[in-house]
Amino acid sequence: MIRRSSVPERDSKDFFSRVYEVTKLIPFGRITSYGAIARYLGTAGSARMVGWALNSSHHIPEFIPAHRVVNRNGLLTGKHHFGNSSTMQQLLQNEGFTVEDDRVIEFHERFWDPATEL
DNA sequence: ATTCTGACAGCAA
């Protein structure tokens, strides 16, 4: 009796949960990229999926430091998905990052690769 | 079940 799909949230949570878990492990003052997380999850190339998962992170009670995840160029591609367009930048600056033109200057220096650190 | 879309990444012009 395989009665799945009755609760789709449960099945999807399986994959999303991994993204959340990794994202929550990002230390304060550190930053990573969608591709790095995707690669750590074993689904390299599905970086877009990571962003999709983080989009869902808004409706869960836990705090997910999604602002610490940017694209490979250090660009704040997901800033528009936060409350205000400047919220993501504000959060990063609050952690000591320097954001210029929607780009994290300290991206390479503060880069945190889960595949390497974990 | 099929099709479209997406908070990316990589490669070609």
Place this chain on the structure above:
DNA sequence: TTTGCTGCCAGAA
């Protein structure tokens, strides 16, 4: 160097 197109995986309609 910058701009554009394709590939990727999974979820939502």
